[in-house]
Amino acid sequence: MAKINENYLKLKAGYLFPEIGRRVNTFIDNNPDANVIKLGIGDVTEPLPEACRIAMTKAVNDMASRDTFHGYGPEKGYAWLREKIVEFDYAPRNCNIAADEIFVSDGSKCDTGNILDIFSHDNTIAVTDPVYPVYVDTNVMQGNTGNASDTGEYQGLHYLRATEANNFTPEIPDTKLDIIYLCYPNNPTGTVATADYLKQWVDYALAHDSIILFDAAYRDFITDSSIPLSIYEIDGAHKCAIEFRSFSKNAGFTGIRCGFTVIPKQLTVKISSGETVALHKFWSRRQSTKFNGASYIVQRGASAVYTEAGQQQTKTLIRFYLENAQLIRAALTSQGYTVFGGEHAPYVWLKTPHDLTSWDFFDKLLNDTHVVGTPGSGFGLSGEGFFRLSAFNSRENVQTAMDRIAAKLTV
Amino acid sequence: MAKINENYLKLKAGYLFPEIGRRVNTFIDNNPDANVIKLGIGDVTEPLPEACRIAMTKAVNDMASRDTFHGYGPEKGYAWLREKIVEFDYAPRNCNIAADEIFVSDGSKCDTGNILDIFSHDNTIAVTDPVYPVYVDTNVMQGNTGNASDTGEYQGLHYLRATEANNFTPEIPDTKLDIIYLCYPNNPTGTVATADYLKQWVDYALAHDSIILFDAAYRDFITDSSIPLSIYEIDGAHKCAIEFRSFSKNAGFTGIRCGFTVIPKQLTVKISSGETVALHKFWSRRQSTKFNGASYIVQRGASAVYTEAGQQQTKTLIRFYLENAQLIRAALTSQGYTVFGGEHAPYVWLKTPHDLTSWDFFDKLLNDTHVVGTPGSGFGLSGEGFFRLSAFNSRENVQTAMDRIAAKLTV
Known part of the structure; x- marks a missing residue:
């Protein structure tokens, strides 16, 4: 009888990103006209360098x-x-x-x-x-x-x-x-x-x-x-x-x-x-x-x-995402958030306001501003009470996301 | 102290294809003007389908x-x-x-x-x-x-x-x-x-x-x-x-x-x-x-x-290699070799003549005809006394290889 690697059974079922996907899909089903902006997964969005x-x-x-x-x-x-x-x-x-x-x-x-x-x-x-x-x-x-x-x-x-x-x-x-x-x-x-x-x-x-x-x-x-x-x-x-x-x-x-x-x-x-x-x-x-x-x-x-050409184009690409990160940092800071990272990385790590859990903040952000991020607790116990926003998106989307937070989710 | 997966140490050092490469390189070093034709490794040679x-x-x-x-x-x-x-x-x-x-x-x-x-x-x-x-x-x-x-x-x-x-x-x-x-x-x-x-x-x-x-x-x-x-x-x-x-x-x-x-x-x-x-x-x-x-x-x-277009082009490609295999089969058979495969596969499996070991035939084929194949014993004990020729090459090279065998290595 063939025997399987039963270590796989130890894995927790609810992997982070599928759970995010599930919640976002439910939200979109209930709010088909909402313009959801995703600053969750660390996937790039801009064209591949011409070189x-x-x-x-x-x-x-x-x-x-x-x-x-x-x-x-x-x-x-x-x-x-x-x-x-x-x-x-x-x-x-x-x-x-x-x-x-x-x-x-x-x-x-x-x-x-x-x-x-x-x-x-x-x-x-x-x-x-x-x-x-x-x-x-x-x-x-x-x-x-x-x-x-x-x-x-x-x-x-x-x-x-x-x-x-x-x-x-x-x-x-x-x-x-x-x-x-x-x-x-x-x-x-x-x-x-x-x-x-x-x-x-x-x-x-x-x-x-x-x-x-x-x-x-x-x-x-x-x-x-x-x-x-x-x-x-x-x-x-x-x-x-x-x-x-x-x-x-x-x-x-x-x-x-x-x-x-x-x-x-x-x-x-x-x-x-x-x-x-x-x-x-x-x-x-x-x-x-x-x-x-x-x-x-x-x-x-x-x-x-x-x-x-490749060096120049990749530098431009990185600068673009870093400017997004800087924009996120500045906007959140001015709204009263405590933020980390985002200076030498495409990720901003923010402290959830009012001691919200990471997932509660996820839901609030999605419901109130239609912005998707990643709950810090998904990355481990010490991530609880934190939240990751990714700088991988268009300037316009990042700006819109920050404007919505300024309008609806000031600390 | 970090510990390594010591199962790797059980692996035999002389992997088949590196050993072939070593012998071919030695031959080329000693015979820089020889036009070596490789019918060894199962790598394709013809252009990628246009589709x-x-x-x-x-x-x-x-x-x-x-x-x-x-x-x-x-x-x-x-x-x-x-x-x-x-x-x-x-x-x-x-x-x-x-x-x-x-x-x-x-x-x-x-x-x-x-x-x-x-x-x-x-x-x-x-x-x-x-x-x-x-x-x-x-x-x-x-x-x-x-x-x-x-x-x-x-x-x-x-x-x-x-x-x-x-x-x-x-x-x-x-x-x-x-x-x-x-x-x-x-x-x-x-x-x-x-x-x-x-x-x-x-x-x-x-x-x-x-x-x-x-x-x-x-x-x-x-x-x-x-x-x-x-x-x-x-x-x-x-x-x-x-x-x-x-x-x-x-x-x-x-x-x-x-x-x-x-x-x-x-x-x-x-x-x-x-x-x-x-x-x-x-x-x-x-x-x-x-x-x-x-x-x-x-x-x-x-x-x-x-x-x-893709279906037609891949069929043409396969037909081309199968014609090569057919050419190898026919040539070897007419030279007195016992051959298997090559009808529904790009590989011809031949019995080495005169009870030569697979590696002895490899060396003889390389030295006498400047053709490279793969010793059957490299694939396991039951491969001893057999030899693999691959149909992956240009028609001209396959034909030349067979002509050389006909001239020099008839059974």
């Missing part, structure tokens, strides 16, 4: 003749893309990352989930709270946790609390953790990590032979050059950190699908025989066996991000 | 404006693609598959590997021998096998021998197997499964509550309408089989990346509590958590396969 479109169209044409046709590509991605990533994203910040330490994929959601394949099931895993739910759910599915408790947290998973009191940057723990997920600029709180803060984590990881899974999907929203763009700007990180990157938010690739994972060759772990092995080799084997490379067309599009 | 290129170019243009921009798509693929798949591939053969039983992905290599995520580690797994190495290696990596024995076979894995004596269709076993991988038309032997044969497997699976993982990547090469194109043509298969499909070989998508997995809602397993659960729900959760949908551009390209 990427030109490159992809050319790549499609390459497929028209035998001589320029591209079949199976290298599982880790084409060298011409990996080399550009190094040249533009790592070398200028002196990160000492080589092109063959980069693994191109179809997106960082896949990579942050699949990376667990190369780890055993007896690691102590830590996530921040609030957290991007994928980190948690993939660990549950993989059997790395126990059951959910009444609060919805999973036994065996270590939660690093990110609260207003610690400025949403959890204290470095004094317990031993094997694998630690960090995401900066942070989803959902929009906060950033200073070099000093990251250095404390790297030192912790080196002292405990831990591995940091560093999600840098939002790094291009950083506008202050003193804030690290990569964990590899920190001394010692090459020996303890894996970095995940994405073209989704900087170049609008959410529907195009491209990301990459960096595993320095210096990153080793000790195995039970006492030998030391390089994680790079393990991920390389995982990818070459279970993946067949990202689409040639898509990789050409990603490569165009690293042309002069 | 797909037109659709993809249009999809790239969709990304140029807010109104037609596509961000995150449904994790299981766009309905307009899934509905076409049903209409063209399943409905005409009365397969009774619904669009929401289809999960579009970035390729069937990923799907056949990732599917193990939803199964537990204590299933008895069976593969054919010879076999597509990915089925084996992903099970090793997942911890579903013991160590490799001296012969290179893994303890705990059940090998179904496909030999000349059984016409490369293994006998239905009398032992209990939980999960069985089948691939028809077969890679590497090029043989097909009749409806009678598949019915025996389905009956076996139903009797033992087993699950068949059916890889139909090469189905469009079938030219005899009495041979099933899908396992769902077989009564009862909806309750015991998962089917994997690919656009790689029929539409030349090896570099574009698109495939899909079919899990009928009727397919259930019993869990330890005694309850019955649908596998469809498990895979749905797996994909929505660890995958973000195939590229919009790519899905538009795949959808164009199901237009009138």
Whole structure:
């Protein structure tokens, strides 16, 4: 009799975004004429940079003749893309990352989930709270946790609390953790990590032979050059950190699908025989066996991000979303809200007024202003009483949403 | 201390295709003027169908404006693609598959590997021998096998021998197997499964509550309408089989990346509590958590396969490769070789002459004729003494390769 992975049964049924969808649909059914503005999900809305479109169209044409046709590509991605990533994203910040330490994929959601394949099931895993739910759910599915408790947290998973009191940057723990997920600029709180803060984590990881899974999907929203763009700007990180990157938010690739994972060759772990092995080799084997490379067309599009035009166009795109975030911050602040994030990130994290729960505020915002956001409690216990607004929308929609809040939902 | 998945250490170091690459590169280094013709790897060579290129170019243009921009798509693929798949591939053969039983992905290599995520580690797994190495290696990596024995076979894995004596269709076993991988038309032997044969497997699976993982990547090469194109043509298969499909070989998508997995809602397993659960729900959760949908551009390209032009162009493409296979079959037969496959598949499976081992024949073919193929022993013990030639190349190259064999390597 075939037996299923029963860890899946531990997953809580009500995943955040489906529940939001359900409530929004009910509202629209009851209010068919309402102009609902969605500042909920972190999906981009503006056109793909022209440089990427030109490159992809050319790549499609390459497929028209035998001589320029591209079949199976290298599982880790084409060298011409990996080399550009190094040249533009790592070398200028002196990160000492080589092109063959980069693994191109179809997106960082896949990579942050699949990376667990190369780890055993007896690691102590830590996530921040609030957290991007994928980190948690993939660990549950993989059997790395126990059951959910009444609060919805999973036994065996270590939660690093990110609260207003610690400025949403959890204290470095004094317990031993094997694998630690960090995401900066942070989803959902929009906060950033200073070099000093990251250095404390790297030192912790080196002292405990831990591995940091560093999600840098939002790094291009950083506008202050003193804030690290990569964990590899920190001394010692090459020996303890894996970095995940994405073209989704900087170049609008959410529907195009491209990301990459960096595993320095210096990153080793000790195995039970006492030998030391390089994680790079393990991920390389995982990818070459279970993946067949990202689409040639898509990789050409990603490569165009690293042309002069592509750099200028992605900067314009990021500036546009950051201006939206700034507009949200300013409007909410002037209406009496307490807000965080939104300066180096496309997310504004606000404190719900009058001690409303996150979901009560969600309902109130939807009913009174027809604006959709994301309840902070959906990202974890410490998100309760907070709310995420995304800057991914047109200027007009963002402005209208803020005008409605000013008219109806002043604190 | 972070701990690694040490099952990876069980993998044999010398994977088939890298070893082929090494020998070919050495040969080229020593014979820089040789015109090497590669009939080894199963990669397509001919231009992408025009219908797909037109659709993809249009999809790239969709990304140029807010109104037609596509961000995150449904994790299981766009309905307009899934509905076409049903209409063209399943409905005409009365397969009774619904669009929401289809999960579009970035390729069937990923799907056949990732599917193990939803199964537990204590299933008895069976593969054919010879076999597509990915089925084996992903099970090793997942911890579903013991160590490799001296012969290179893994303890705990059940090998179904496909030999000349059984016409490369293994006998239905009398032992209990939980999960069985089948691939028809077969890679590497090029043989097909009749409806009678598949019915025996389905009956076996139903009797033992087993699950068949059916890889139909090469189905469009079938030219005899009495041979099933899908396992769902077989009564009862909806309750015991998962089917994997690919656009790689029929539409030349090896570099574009698109495939899909079919899990009928009727397919259930019993869990330890005694309850019955649908596998469809498990895979749905797996994909929505660890995958973000195939590229919009790519899905538009795949959808164009199901237009009138797309159907005609993919048929032309398949006919072209089948003519190559026919040419190889005829040439080798007339030179005294014993050949199998190549009639409903892009692979010709030949018996090495004079009892040469597969690798000895590989070296002889490369040295004497500058033609590269794939040693049968690379696919498993029963592949020893056999050799795979792929029909994926230009007509001219295939003809030249056969002329060289006729001149130098007659049996």
